[in-house]
Amino acid sequence: MDDEQLVEQFRHGQLHVFDELVLRYQDRVLNTCFRLIGNEEEARDAAQDIFIKVYHALASFKPQASFSTWLYRIAANHALNVARSRKRRSRIRSFTAEIALIADAKNPHSALEKEERAHLVREALNQLGESQKTIVVLHRFEGLSYKEIADIMNISVSSVESRLFRARQKLAKILKSSMTEYISS
Amino acid sequence: MNCRQIRKKLSPYIDEQLDSRRQEQVRDHLQSCQNCSTVLHQLEQLEDLLQDDLRLQADAFTLTRIKAAISAKSDQPLPVWSLLQKVLAPSIVFAGLVLGVLLGIQLHNTFKRTPIVEPQTHTSLVDSTFFEPLPVGSITATYVSMNAIQK
Numbered sequence: 001m002d003d004e005q006l007v008e009q010f011r012h013g014q015l016h017v018f019d020e021l022v023l024r025y026q027d028r029v030l031n032t033c034f035r036l037i038g039n040e041e042e043a044r045d046a047a048q049d050i051f052i053k054v055y056h057a058l059a060s061f062k063p064q065a066s067f068s069t070w071l072y073r074i075a076a077n078h079a080l081n082v083a084r085s086r087k088r089r090s091r092i093r094s095f096t097a098e099i100a101l102i103a104d105a106k107n108p109h110s111a112l113e114k115e116e117r118a119h120l121v122r123e124a125l126n127q128l129g130e131s132q133k134t135i136v137v138l139h140r141f142e143g144l145s146y147k148e149i150a151d152i153m154n155i156s157v158s159s160v161e162s163r164l165f166r167a168r169q170k171l172a173k174i175l176k177s178s179m180t181e182y183i184s185s
Numbered sequence: 186m187n188c189r190q191i192r193k194k195l196s197p198y199i200d201e202q203l204d205s206r207r208q209e210q211v212r213d214h215l216q217s218c219q220n221c222s223t224v225l226h227q228l229e230q231l232e233d234l235l236q237d238d239l240r241l242q243a244d245a246f247t248l249t250r251i252k253a254a255i256s257a258k259s260d261q262p263l264p265v266w267s268l269l270q271k272v273l274a275p276s277i278v279f280a281g282l283v284l285g286v287l288l289g290i291q292l293h294n295t296f297k298r299t300p301i302v303e304p305q306t307h308t309s310l311v312d313s314t315f316f317e318p319l320p321v322g323s324i325t326a327t328y329v330s331m332n333a334i335q336k
Contacts, residue, residue: 019248026243034241047243051251052258118239139200140235146202165196169224172231179234 003067010058018058022051025068028142029075035137036079037086038122046082050075069151072144076134076152083130124174132167135160186210191221199228 003024006017029050034043053074061070125133134153138144139160144152146160153160186194191214197203198211215222320326 019252022248022251026247027241030241030243030247040241043241044243044247048247048251048254052254055251055255056258114239117234121235141240146197146200161197162193165193168196168228168231172227175231175234176227
């Protein structure tokens with residue numbers, strides 16, 4: 001059964017189908033939040049809040065776009081809000097995710113390198129503007145097409161192309177210098 | 186297409202989002218242009234860096250937590266009612282206070298307009314001045330003395 005059929009059933013009172021929608025999208029929503037917020041714990045809380053929001057809004061959902069587009073739009077907006085308030089609070093980042101990588105390492109050297117690399121990538125992502133960061137996350141990490149991203153962000157496909165190109169150039173520049181620093185230190 | 190136009194298409198070229206004709210155009214340009222090839226190479230290196238990035242998994246209790254939070258929220262009073270409660274309670278208290286003050290002013294004005302009659306106090310049945318010696322030559326003294334003569 002596809003998403004739209006599940007949504008239709010939900011709107012006709014079969015609330016239990018919401019479980020299926022959560023199971024289908026929980027990892028994708030969680031990872032979108034994680035990339036946009038940059039903190040695992042807050043990303044998990046945000047993902048939960050997003051599904052609660054979706055549950056209450058689903059009854060009034062008008063299927064002009066697909067359910068996934070609508071869900072990603074809610075998720076990106078919510079995660080960016082959390083990221084903004086997190087930035088304001090300027091808390092020290094949690095490295096839970098990276099630490100988890102080290103912990104499960106059979107090959108500690110490789111895991112440490114991976115952890116450092118993951119950390120540098122996330123740091124670089126946080127230096128992008130909100131729009132560029134969202135596009136990179138949705139495309140590079142969530143595998144969405146340019147058209148889907150354009151629908152989610154209410155922009156044209158050519159805007160997605162040019163913003164993604166600029167974001168990639170900026171990321172490459174940031175990562176090049178941070179990798180050089182890391183290797184030389 | 187010139188270099189500027191080609192570079193705009195490098196992202197969709199890497200992601201294979203161009204139609205076959207465009208994909209070919211970019212490929213041809215890259216074969217003959219060193220600068221654009223360098224830019225492409227940088228972007229491909231970036232892709233390699235992003236490849237190993239960590240992916241989280243939702244834990245087994247995510248759905249349970251979401252459902253618990255939804256049912257907890259449903260048990261709460263309706264937002265309209267809670268808003269009313271928030272607004273109504275202080276409004277009632279405020280209205281009571283205003284009413285009390287107005288009533289006080291009204292009562293004050295009512296009592297102010299009514300003339301206050303001083304109660305006459307009769308502390309003594311006999312005037313204390315009665316037993317005092319009357320001033321000589323006063324009307325009262327003359328009257329008393331005339332009465333005494335007649336008796």
